[in-house]
Amino acid sequence: MATEFADSAAATAPPPTLRQTISRNFFDTIVSALRTFGRAVDVANQSVTGACTDLVRGQFQWREALLQAWRLVTVTAIPAVLIAIPFGVIVSVQIGNLIHTLGADSLVGAAGGLGVIKQGAPMATGFLLGGAGAAAIAADLGARTIREEIDALNTMGINPIHRLVIPRMAAMLLVAPLLNILIIFVGVLAGYAVAITGQGVTPGSYWATFGSFTQVADIWMSLLKAVIFGFLVVVIACQRGLEAKGGPRGVADGVNAAVVLSVVAIVVVNLVLTQVTAMFLPVRLA
Template identity: 40%
Template sequence: MSARAVETEPARRPRAALSPQGAIVDLLAPVWLAVEVLRSIPRSLLAGRFPFEEYLRQTWFTIKVCTLPSLAVSIPFGVILALQVGVLAQEVGASGFTGAGNTLAVVRQAAPMITALMLAGVAGSAICSELGSRRIREELDALEVMGVRVVERIVLPRVMATVTVAVLLNGVVMFFSIMTTLLVSVVAMDLSAGGYLASVGTLARPSDLILSLVKAAIFGVLCAVVASHKGITAKNGPSGVSDAVTSAVVVNFVALFGANFVISQAYAQLFPGGVA
């Protein structure tokens, strides 16, 4: 190979990788994977091929690695939220609505986002690194050669496990965050526990809880699908797996905030009378 070819080849690769067509394909690939996962659910259940053992194993693993980090974030977040909302409520003369403000902020926004970020950063990284390692060891290629559907056998149980843990963990984070805001408001802000809880019942609606659970489920699908896609498309050896994990976390974080904005705005339009 000539020296001119050696000099020009590295300059060509970034342009090809950053082409509009490649960017669009890379953006839509997780969407197609999500569609394939949804299609695989009834097919695997009706055919009796759903990997329940793998689903349970992945669920237990996700619970173990995500519960403590989520609580470690939710408790200090509850302290900060209670202090900020309490001070603001006192300044505007609305101390009676402190409980409602804290609780609605936790239920509508904080709990599902904390859960999703922990899933993306911890469980998503594990999923991506595992599938990426299997890809570079050609294990996934071997399954495909044997006629085993990788999406149905490998990706589907991880997506279902992540969604299950997201919904359950969302409730745990919600409970601890609300209890933290209640404790801080009663001890530090000299509010009565009865008045705090009464304000919650005045403004909170069942649709707020439904919104939180729906957000958690959607975020769980998003985290698992993006991590799985980055893992099964990893290449260039161990360094490629490392790059895939980093990319999965970054893409998940950006996508989660975007999805949260879209869902919140849709909720505000469907159920006017409050900001989601």
């Protein structure tokens, strides 16, 4: 009787207004995002503590980590070169034209080099790892999840974090700074070639100003950014892959979510790191 009364009351209740619907959807989205963020933090915490534990116990899977690192290199090395060349050229041309207007052509090397080192290289590294790297990791783990391999590992008492996530995290943290160095090298050389051939800058003045303004701390900060971006990418990709469901469509959705979330996270974190760097490591003449 009570059930019938409740059903009749629900049937006669007025439909929700547009404002109520939007508010409920917005609230549900915020709650879902916070829960997803919490699960990602949990994956990151388990991965870091598990890696330290495996190293202390001598159970770290070096072979699997190196294999995953090689796979990341094969999907990101050539695109890194192809991105670094036009990026170095664009930075050199745009900044060179501005500096030429101000009559300070000798500063092209400093401006172009700092642009590549402090912003271009870590951002390009993060986007490559967040694109090709995140897609590969999320697709691999997502396929394992829908094939119930993850459930099988749990049934056998094998922690998927130790078996699958930690080696990929180590591989990403190894490849990220190497990829960053490659992009810096190619980007600076591309900017140098454009400066001396198309903008009339002498090689001596280019490298002199580059060495005067570029500090070792700038390179270390660029490498640190790349490592942080790689850590964010691998945590997001692993979390989305391990939570894939719904068959092949679920794997595709997980891959798309991993790529999008990685790019957004990289942009937001880079903004914060740039502000902190500007406060504590301002550009100055060495």
